[in-house]
Structures are given as C-alpha cells and as structure tokens.
Amino acid sequence: MSMIRRLPLSIAVLVAAPAFAAPVKADPVRQYRIAHEWEIVRELADFVAIPNAGRTAAEMEPNVRALDAMLRRRGFTVTRIQTDGGKPSIIARLDVAGARRTLGFYAHFDGQPVSQPDWRTPPFEPVLRAGAAVDAPVIDLAGKPVALPPEARLYGRSASDDKAPIVAILRAMDALRAGGQAPAANVILFLDGDEESGSPDIAAQLRDHAGALKADLWILCDGPVHSSGAQQVILGARGVASLELTAYGPARGLHSGHYGNWVPNPALALARLLAAMRDEDGVVTIPGFEDGVKLADAEEQRLLDALPAVEDGLRRDLRIGRTLGSPRLMDGVIRPALNIRGISAGAVGDKAANVIPTRAMASIDMRLVPGQVPDHVRAVTERFFRDQGWFVTAREPDAETLLSHVKVLRAEWGPGYPGYRAAASAPGTQAVIRAVTRALGKPPLVTPMLGGSIPMSVIADGLATPAVLLPTVNADNAQHAANENLRLRNLWDGIDMFAAILRDFDGGGR
Amino acid sequence: MSMIRRLPLSIAVLVAAPAFAAPVKADPVRQYRIAHEWEIVRELADFVAIPNAGRTAAEMEPNVRALDAMLRRRGFTVTRIQTDGGKPSIIARLDVAGARRTLGFYAHFDGQPVSQPDWRTPPFEPVLRAGAAVDAPVIDLAGKPVALPPEARLYGRSASDDKAPIVAILRAMDALRAGGQAPAANVILFLDGDEESGSPDIAAQLRDHAGALKADLWILCDGPVHSSGAQQVILGARGVASLELTAYGPARGLHSGHYGNWVPNPALALARLLAAMRDEDGVVTIPGFEDGVKLADAEEQRLLDALPAVEDGLRRDLRIGRTLGSPRLMDGVIRPALNIRGISAGAVGDKAANVIPTRAMASIDMRLVPGQVPDHVRAVTERFFRDQGWFVTAREPDAETLLSHVKVLRAEWGPGYPGYRAAASAPGTQAVIRAVTRALGKPPLVTPMLGGSIPMSVIADGLATPAVLLPTVNADNAQHAANENLRLRNLWDGIDMFAAILRDFDGGGR
Structure with missing residues (x-):
C-alpha cells in the first residue's frame, strides 16, 4: 500500500491559509494547474479516446489498463474487481502517513451508447474546440501547446460523464504534491465500470470489499454543476x-x-x-x-426555491414550446x-x-x-x-x-437501485461545502437532489457511510447524447475543489 | 406499331374450342408451358434479380431496360414515359390484324423497400426452393434443368408483387403464338414503375397518353388469389x-x-x-x-359471405391471439x-x-x-x-x-388515390370470369374488394373505361415483407388464364 508522508503540521497550516480567502494566482494548486493545462487536457483526451460504450468486459478492458497506469503513476495501490460475467471496476487506495480519516471518491469510467446520429466528430476521437459552439475552431491537441481559453471544450463520449472528475481528482493530488502538500486523509477511489447500465454488480462488490472501502465520507463525483454555471453540492440522487x-x-x-x-x-x-x-x-x-x-420537506423546498432561475433561457435554448409540471426545473427531480x-x-x-x-x-x-x-x-x-x-x-x-x-x-x-437523499446538515456534507467555498471563493448552491441516477443509495447504505455528491462538469455538456463535451473552466474548478477537500478534510467535525 | 396476323377465323374457332371444356394436357397453352417451365422461371428470376426498391428514376432504369428487351422480343412497340422528376413507366402495344377490340393490362415493376431484417436470402438474389417452407431445398437455377414441382417457390422482392404477372402475360402470348393462335384483341400493357409509392404521376400519365391507352377493358394484374387457394376475380381495390x-x-x-x-x-x-x-x-x-x-350492398355482402372461411387457420398461422372487427377477414376490406x-x-x-x-x-x-x-x-x-x-x-x-x-x-x-368498386354484372368483368372459368375448369370466386391498393380508380376514371382486377399470385407470398415468394403453380395458372382471356376476349358482349 502506497503512502504519502504528510507535511509537518505547521507548514500545512501555512499553505492552507490562503484558501480561506478568495483564490489568487499565488495558490500553489492554481499555479500547478496553469503550468500544466495542456498536459492535463492531453491526459483527459487520451483517456476519452478509449471507447467506453462497450457492453462487454472485453470492450472495457483498455479503459481498465489505462486507469491502472494513471493510478499507479500517482502511487495508488490498484485492485481490479469483477463479478462473474460483469464488467470490471477498480478500487484504488493511497494511504497518507499520519492521516486519521479516509475519504472515498466514487466516479465511473464507462459511457452511454454513442448511436445518436448527430455526432459532429466521432465520439472516441476527442476534439478540443476554442469555444462553446460545436463548430468553434479546433485546437490541435497533437500540435504545439498554446494558452487554453477557459471556455474551450473537449468533445467526446465521457469527456464530462464521467472521465473528467477522475482526471480532476488525480491532478488535484499532483497539484498538492507539486506544492509540497499532502492530503489530510487517506484516499480511496471506487471507479465503476458499469454505471451506465445501472451498476448491476455494485451492491455485491461493496459487500465483498467493505473492508477496503471503509471511509468517513463518500464523495460521488458525477453530474453537472447548476445550469446557471454555479457550483453545487448535491444531497441526493435519484x-x-x-x-x-x-x-x-x-x-x-x-x-x-x-x-x-x-x-x-x-x-x-x-x-x-x-x-x-x-x-x-x-x-x-x-x-x-x-x-x-x-x-421535499420545508428545508429542502427552501433550498430548491433558492436555486437560480434558469428556466426561461433553457426553454429557448431547447426550443420547447411548453414544460411539464412545476415551472421550476429542479422541483421536478x-x-x-x-x-x-x-x-x-x-x-x-x-x-x-x-x-x-x-x-x-x-x-x-x-x-x-x-x-x-x-x-x-x-x-x-x-x-x-x-x-x-x-x-x-x-x-x-x-x-x-x-x-x-x-x-x-x-x-x-434492467438492473436498478433506489434513490437517496441526506440532510444538508450532515457533518461530511458541511465539510465539503466549506472546502468548495474556500476553493472557489464563494459558497456553492446546495441542491437537494440530482435528477440523474448514480448508485448513491447503494454506496451510502451498502457501506453505512454518509455520502454527498459533488458535480463538476458544465450543465450543457450534452451528457448521454451526441456531442458530449467538457468546458475546461469546469475541469480547472474541479481540480481546485478536489485539492481543497483533500487538503483540508477533517471528517466534518470542526 | 407491331402486328400479329390473326389466323383465319375458322382455325381460330377450332383452336379455341377445347378451352370450353376442362383443361387437358392437349391444350396447346399448357403444352407450351410444360415444355418451357425452366425457361419461364429463369426469365422471371432474371427479372427479379434486378433491384426495384429504388427511390430514384436512375435506380429503376435497369428494370426499364430489361422490360424493353422482353417486350420488343414479343413484337411490342414500347414507349417509355416519365413525368419530370418521377420514375419511368412503360406503355407497350401490340396490334392484332383484324381485331376490333383492345385489352389493356396494368401491372407494376417496382417493389416495396427491402429493409426488413428477416430476409433469409438477399431480396435481389432470387432463390428457387422445392417447397413452401422458407428453408425448403434449393433448386439451382444455374444448374441443369429439372422437372419443377408446382409447389416450388421463387423467393425475392417482387417475385409475386408484381413482376410475376408481367412474365405470365408475356408467356401467355408466347404460348398462343407457339400453338398457332393469336389474341382476339389488340393488347396494351401499362407497366407502372412507381406503384409502391402510390403512383404519384399516373393520373397525369393517363391524361397525357389517353389516346394510346384507349381500350375496351383494363385488367389490373396485381394482388394474390384468395387465401383458400381459389382463383378470384376482384371488382374493386382500395x-x-x-x-x-x-x-x-x-x-x-x-x-x-x-x-x-x-x-x-x-x-x-x-x-x-x-x-x-x-x-x-x-x-x-x-x-x-x-x-x-x-x-357493401346486399349483392356485395352475398359475395363476401360466399367467400371460403380461412380465418381459423390464418389466425393460427399468424400466431395472433385475437382479430379486429368482423370475424370475417374480407368483411374488413x-x-x-x-x-x-x-x-x-x-x-x-x-x-x-x-x-x-x-x-x-x-x-x-x-x-x-x-x-x-x-x-x-x-x-x-x-x-x-x-x-x-x-x-x-x-x-x-x-x-x-x-x-x-x-x-x-x-x-x-405521400401521393394517394381513391378506392374503386365496379358491379359484378359489368360486361368486361363477366367476360373475364368466363375466360378464367374456361382456363381453370371451374368458376373463380368473385370478390368485391381487394384489401390492397392499386390505382384502379385512377385508371378506370382517368380513361373512362371499365376495369377489373385479376390477381394470380399465392396469398401467402409475404408481399411487401421479408421472404416474398411466388408459388410456381400460380404462375402456371396465370399463364393459362391470361392466354384464355387474350384468345377469347370479345368485349364482354356475348
């Protein structure tokens, strides 16, 4: 099992201090990211280039191999898990000397089918474009590195759902290390290879590996930020x-x-x-x-009511003449x-x-x-x-x-699982909210429910551990559809947030 | 314009005489057919091998060229007609010296799309099988001619709908000629190249060529015999x-x-x-x-009630647990x-x-x-x-x-046209019923309505000429669907019927 030596406490405190203020260029995580943007996007693009809409274990194998290499490079111990006849998933662990807490991150590396006819470029030939439009100029990823506009987007299946968070977590760890920092907690990654089929084996896998997956909090890394662009921490998922x-x-x-x-x-x-x-x-x-x-109870309805109104713009953008149910998008979920x-x-x-x-x-x-x-x-x-x-x-x-x-x-x-929703006041959730606030310089929205499905209930109930959902990708990512894409700014914010969580996690008790 | 010299009246009468009795081996049409079965099936198979589900004029062109050759070989004058942007059709005419009547035959040479996934062999690679089952042994059409079982079936798009009647009419004329007989009437063929799309141009084509299409009766050659296997003459079409x-x-x-x-x-x-x-x-x-x-009026309902019951067997064959509307299949149409x-x-x-x-x-x-x-x-x-x-x-x-x-x-x-139904007592219809009776040795069923659509109304109304529908192919031909096929016995009967009509047509007045 690999270990990272924690820095002496005094240095950690010194380094952590600027994160309480609005982020500045001097922040070592940000400095690292700015210096390595091109390399980070290349790593994600290489990962997206590996087809992951396969329905068989064999088709998913190249993803497993790529992840294994990416994780070992960062010092993780990697365990490949696979239920008979199912697709492979990965448990990776990195222990930190002196850490008394353990943070679990869940993400998935499989993707939705790509049969939609409207793909502008092939789903597994990632293309970086200089702006939000699907026909924005291409930035040649094989060419000479250039300064990347934060509005640039990487197109490809799973560019956002859900390979981006995996790269963001790994790069957050790289950034901490480059700045002489270490995570405040041991780190476990559960990388699901069969999420888009409803994670048919996950309950059994959690049961079989409950010891290796023991953590103080599970952070599920999936889904988009709020469609207003604001970061959100989400209390549950359908x-x-x-x-x-x-x-x-x-x-x-x-x-x-x-x-x-x-x-x-x-x-x-x-x-x-x-x-x-x-x-x-x-x-x-x-x-x-x-x-x-x-x-929704009264508190949850208050959180829902506090979410920014995006409905009018969204309706025009989607060219729909009417909407269903409540006029508020998030009331529906x-x-x-x-x-x-x-x-x-x-x-x-x-x-x-x-x-x-x-x-x-x-x-x-x-x-x-x-x-x-x-x-x-x-x-x-x-x-x-x-x-x-x-x-x-x-x-x-x-x-x-x-x-x-x-x-x-x-x-x-097909396989399925129940919905899940935790209280906003849960200590782990509050710790994540505080870290995100520090990383981005403003508090995130607190959203009661993700409209999409991730096996949050299976993880939280199966491991008897609190869970919270931290999405990072852009809301207009065309997730599950043609021309899925990731806005680079969301990848940068993701690195900042994961780094802040990793650096400062104290179990939520403070 | 080509002509066939009518035989002296005395000979024609002598030759026609046996057709009033039950058909026997000595019948010259039948003799011709038995001697040429292999050649006839080959001619049809070559015709079926030409793809005809095309949606453009260019895709239909090879069919037009094949038909042109087939028709000219029989002495027809061939006129290719095509409305701007439409698909080509054919008007062919053969005048008979001394004939005072003209018979028009309508058939079509385009086919339904072939996208159905269940084709056992490719739709345009015709296969002859020794029996009714889709997996019956193959008779190699490129091999040495063998005696053909009448239950053998030719598989391919338009083997029955509607290339078979075209070959049957031409072979009926060949048979008459081989027996030293001539048609009693001039013959016009209107061969539609766009029927399966609803014959979008036919009304204009009939109007433009009304002179060349002037006939005493139009016989529409499409659709299957009754599902009991009995021959039928049909008074109308939807x-x-x-x-x-x-x-x-x-x-x-x-x-x-x-x-x-x-x-x-x-x-x-x-x-x-x-x-x-x-x-x-x-x-x-x-x-x-x-x-x-x-x-249906009372007479038409009587005709409907007289049709053989096929429903129980059909329901089992189709594996359906219930039927719609009237328990009688033909009541519905x-x-x-x-x-x-x-x-x-x-x-x-x-x-x-x-x-x-x-x-x-x-x-x-x-x-x-x-x-x-x-x-x-x-x-x-x-x-x-x-x-x-x-x-x-x-x-x-x-x-x-x-x-x-x-x-x-x-x-x-899409294009469309109205339904049509004539009275059973119309003289031309009665003439066809008599000829079919002579050819097959028993009277056909008289069916008020074809369930399918052929532009009978457009022809009858557009040319102000009575029309009747004479189907020849087997009812279980899988028309429009995968594994369309023609039962050879139906092709032989078709040749007999068309020969009898051609030989004896007197306008229905006798």
Whole structure:
C-alpha cells in the first residue's frame, strides 16, 4: 500500500491559509494547474479516446489498463474487481502517513451508447474546440501547446460523464504534491465500470470489499454543476429502473391492405400502453408507482426555491414550446419520472413499407426517489400492464402463448437501485461545502437532489457511510447524447475543489 | 406499331374450342408451358434479380431496360414515359390484324423497400426452393434443368408483387403464338414503375397518353388469389393515402434524469396521438374519416359471405391471439383502414441511452374505399391533429415555430388515390370470369374488394373505361415483407388464364 508522508503540521497550516480567502494566482494548486493545462487536457483526451460504450468486459478492458497506469503513476495501490460475467471496476487506495480519516471518491469510467446520429466528430476521437459552439475552431491537441481559453471544450463520449472528475481528482493530488502538500486523509477511489447500465454488480462488490472501502465520507463525483454555471453540492440522487418492452404482432410481416382491418397492429397497441403510463404533464399514471415517495420537506423546498432561475433561457435554448409540471426545473427531480428513451417498429420515411409490423419495442427508463422501492415499482408496473389487458412475460413467447392471449408483452427489467437523499446538515456534507467555498471563493448552491441516477443509495447504505455528491462538469455538456463535451473552466474548478477537500478534510467535525 | 396476323377465323374457332371444356394436357397453352417451365422461371428470376426498391428514376432504369428487351422480343412497340422528376413507366402495344377490340393490362415493376431484417436470402438474389417452407431445398437455377414441382417457390422482392404477372402475360402470348393462335384483341400493357409509392404521376400519365391507352377493358394484374387457394376475380381495390409524422422534442438530446420531469418527451406525445387515431378494434377514430364511405350492398355482402372461411387457420398461422372487427377477414376490406407501418424515436435494446429523444417519427398508410375523397381525408386528419392540440406544418419547423406552440407536428402526405368498386354484372368483368372459368375448369370466386391498393380508380376514371382486377399470385407470398415468394403453380395458372382471356376476349358482349 502506497503512502504519502504528510507535511509537518505547521507548514500545512501555512499553505492552507490562503484558501480561506478568495483564490489568487499565488495558490500553489492554481499555479500547478496553469503550468500544466495542456498536459492535463492531453491526459483527459487520451483517456476519452478509449471507447467506453462497450457492453462487454472485453470492450472495457483498455479503459481498465489505462486507469491502472494513471493510478499507479500517482502511487495508488490498484485492485481490479469483477463479478462473474460483469464488467470490471477498480478500487484504488493511497494511504497518507499520519492521516486519521479516509475519504472515498466514487466516479465511473464507462459511457452511454454513442448511436445518436448527430455526432459532429466521432465520439472516441476527442476534439478540443476554442469555444462553446460545436463548430468553434479546433485546437490541435497533437500540435504545439498554446494558452487554453477557459471556455474551450473537449468533445467526446465521457469527456464530462464521467472521465473528467477522475482526471480532476488525480491532478488535484499532483497539484498538492507539486506544492509540497499532502492530503489530510487517506484516499480511496471506487471507479465503476458499469454505471451506465445501472451498476448491476455494485451492491455485491461493496459487500465483498467493505473492508477496503471503509471511509468517513463518500464523495460521488458525477453530474453537472447548476445550469446557471454555479457550483453545487448535491444531497441526493435519484435511483433508476429500466425496462425493455416488446409487443407482438403477426408471426410474419403482413400486407397492411389485405390484413390491416383484421390483424392487430403491435405498434398501435404499444403506443396505447405507453400513452397510458404517463399523462400530458409527465406524471406517471401507473397506480402505486409513487407509493412511499418522500417529497421535499420545508428545508429542502427552501433550498430548491433558492436555486437560480434558469428556466426561461433553457426553454429557448431547447426550443420547447411548453414544460411539464412545476415551472421550476429542479422541483421536478424531487418526484420520480418515467422516460420513453426509444420506440421502434417497422420503418419510417423512405424505408417504410406497407406492412403490419411483427413486433414493436419500447425502451423506458424510470427515475426513482427516496421512499420508492425498486421491487415494488416493478411489481406495480407489471400489474398495470396486466390491468391493461396484457399477458406479461419476461421471455420470448412461444406460439402457444401468442395464440392463447389477446395481447402479449415481453417486459425485461434492467438492473436498478433506489434513490437517496441526506440532510444538508450532515457533518461530511458541511465539510465539503466549506472546502468548495474556500476553493472557489464563494459558497456553492446546495441542491437537494440530482435528477440523474448514480448508485448513491447503494454506496451510502451498502457501506453505512454518509455520502454527498459533488458535480463538476458544465450543465450543457450534452451528457448521454451526441456531442458530449467538457468546458475546461469546469475541469480547472474541479481540480481546485478536489485539492481543497483533500487538503483540508477533517471528517466534518470542526 | 407491331402486328400479329390473326389466323383465319375458322382455325381460330377450332383452336379455341377445347378451352370450353376442362383443361387437358392437349391444350396447346399448357403444352407450351410444360415444355418451357425452366425457361419461364429463369426469365422471371432474371427479372427479379434486378433491384426495384429504388427511390430514384436512375435506380429503376435497369428494370426499364430489361422490360424493353422482353417486350420488343414479343413484337411490342414500347414507349417509355416519365413525368419530370418521377420514375419511368412503360406503355407497350401490340396490334392484332383484324381485331376490333383492345385489352389493356396494368401491372407494376417496382417493389416495396427491402429493409426488413428477416430476409433469409438477399431480396435481389432470387432463390428457387422445392417447397413452401422458407428453408425448403434449393433448386439451382444455374444448374441443369429439372422437372419443377408446382409447389416450388421463387423467393425475392417482387417475385409475386408484381413482376410475376408481367412474365405470365408475356408467356401467355408466347404460348398462343407457339400453338398457332393469336389474341382476339389488340393488347396494351401499362407497366407502372412507381406503384409502391402510390403512383404519384399516373393520373397525369393517363391524361397525357389517353389516346394510346384507349381500350375496351383494363385488367389490373396485381394482388394474390384468395387465401383458400381459389382463383378470384376482384371488382374493386382500395385507394391509399400515406403520411409521415414527426413530433419534436428538445433541440438536443437531453439527459432524461436531469430534464425528464420538465421537458416533454416527443415519443410519448406521438404515442398518445397515434393511440387516439384508431381504437382497439381497428376502427379509425378521426372524426369525418369515414365520411361518404360506400359499404357493401346486399349483392356485395352475398359475395363476401360466399367467400371460403380461412380465418381459423390464418389466425393460427399468424400466431395472433385475437382479430379486429368482423370475424370475417374480407368483411374488413369494405371499410377503410389506418395502419402504423413504423415508429421510430431514440433507440431500444442495447443501443438505448437515457435520453429524451429530439424527435419521434411515425409512418402511416391509410386504405381508402369508394366514397372517400382523399383530399377530404387529409383535411379531417389534419383537423384532428389540431383538435388534439398540435400545430401542424408540412415543413421542418424553425425555432420560432417550435417555441411558440405547445406541440409541433410535421405531417407530410405521400401521393394517394381513391378506392374503386365496379358491379359484378359489368360486361368486361363477366367476360373475364368466363375466360378464367374456361382456363381453370371451374368458376373463380368473385370478390368485391381487394384489401390492397392499386390505382384502379385512377385508371378506370382517368380513361373512362371499365376495369377489373385479376390477381394470380399465392396469398401467402409475404408481399411487401421479408421472404416474398411466388408459388410456381400460380404462375402456371396465370399463364393459362391470361392466354384464355387474350384468345377469347370479345368485349364482354356475348
């Protein structure tokens, strides 16, 4: 196990002192970053260039190898963990001489699929552009280093979600070291290789490695800063459940003229079912779906109300003529959600043939909030399907099944986990808020809930440890979609914040 | 203009005589066919091997060249017709010395798209198989000729729809000629190159070439025989209208967790709209859609009731647990229909990402019946969309349009035409029924309506000429779908029927 020797206390205090004031050029972390910007972006770009949307362990392997090298270079002890048939994840640990606390950081290195047609440049050929626009001039990363504008953006899958925080943490440690400083706590990294599939193995992995993962606080590093640009510390994250639906039509594609009035159309039947699952305001209409939901209490609602208004600009930017539910974006994420992420049947446009499709498919993701139990959500959803007249099966139905039921629906659930939300007053959370305040010179927003899903509940409950979520990337990063990107300024801020947390963490007791 | 000299009347009468009895081996048409089976299938296979699902004139050109050669070889005068920007069609004419009547045959040589994933062999690499099953042993068409089982099937796009009838007509003429017979009427072929797109130019083409297309009867050669296997003469065909719908979501793909409770999902909105267009029984619920519909009169209902029951076997074969509307398949085709031929949004299965899609698309085909006016159908459908809260536009909406409306729907109509149905008692129809009876030794079914769409109304009304529909291919031909195929026995029967009609046509007055 590697160790970094802590500096004598007197020096640490001296060095830490300027961080209580507004950050200045003289800050050694900042000095390090400014001197190494080009090298830092190159390290991230090299990491992003490794495809990470793979669905198999083998496809993820090059990421594991790259991380192993990056971590060992910094003195971490690296343990590769993998559950049978699953994708590999990484536990890395660096002990600090004299440290009485341990800080855990969670991030993930897998990425969402890249099948979206609108990528301007290939998702795994990272491109640095000099501004926010997707067609801003390219800065040649293979060329001679130049001064980097903080508004420059690195394009590529996982540039922001979630490889950037990994590089930011490592560079924060480099910066401390370069300035003669050491972390105030031992450091554990849990780097998840299967987060975008719902981290199917993480509960077992936490159980199996609970000893190695014992920490005073887990900081989850994922998600964007507030869309106003303000930094935020987030108290919770939604859970997730995902569902693939297949409705069955005739055994072979049928001429829609000869058979269209007699043979049911599976696309229409599925459309009818989807339409019944959610109302025009986005509220899930599956009876029992919201059972147990813990909505915002008075303090949480106060925090929500204090978040900056971004809605008007966002609506124009997204070109949407209306919004769902509460006019406030963040009010919505306190509730659960159901999203149709895909529908497919037959063909459209030039490829459309006058055929009754043989099947129709839909892909759904659900966002769960504290109080919702995933097993219960699955049960009430399937009961709802049956109440709508469907025979529900998890497998491809045989001829007898198809013939003996009016409507047959295959429902395949992906992995999932519950939502999580801690109190803003938790000591670890307060320590992170203070460190961020020091690093950036102003207090962060405190946001009750991340709209996205990260396995915060699994980590916090599985390790019986408090958890907090510290996002760093830009809100307009096109995460999960085409042209995902990272704004460099967010990477710089991330390094500053992680360095402040690492340097000053005292368990939150002060 | 080419001519075939009619044989002296006395010989023609002698030769025609056996056709009034049940067909026997001695029939010269049948003798010709038996002697040339291999050559006939090869000619059709070569024709099917020419890709015909192209959406441009250039892609259809090889079909035109092949047809030109096939027709000129038989003495036809060939005129290539093409409307600006459209796909080419063909008018071919063969005059018979002494003939006082003219018979027009309509068929088409374009095919439906071939994007269906289930093709066992490539759609334009025709394969002959020794039986009905899609995995029946292959008979090598490049090999030594063998005796062909009548249950053998030729697989490939347009093997049945609609290249088979073209070859059957030409081979019927070859057979007459080989037997020293001549058609009783001049022959015009109108070979449509754009039928599967709704024959967008046919009305103008009929108008432009009305003189060259003047005939006593138009026989439309498309569609399958009855699914019981019985030959049928069909009195009408449904019209068609097609529609591509696009519903718009956010301007870029959005993380469904961060935005799913606030940004409307276009897939769900479109699903809701589709679900509102048709009820669970398949009845179109667009107000005014059925305005003017002429349902079956007593005589037509008697004809419908007389059709053989095929429903139980068909339902099992198709593996469907229920059927729509009337339990009788053919009762349905008297009514109009609306089919969802495709839906597409985001992605499903392994490619699904947790994103709110930027748009959702659906492709719809409508089957129109006599009494329905396509313009009216389009108008009431768009009114229905507006009544459901949509702003409807034919073009890609700009940002201002998207921002200023709650829901924006792009509706693009394809070409279309009305339905058509003639009386069973029409003289030309009766002449065809008699010829088919002679050729096959038993009377055909008389079916009021083809479920599919062919531009029968456009031809009959545009040329002010009676029309009748004579299908020849097998009902289980997988027309429009994967693994389209032609049963050889249907090709042989087609040659017999076309030969009898050509030989004996007297305008229906006898």
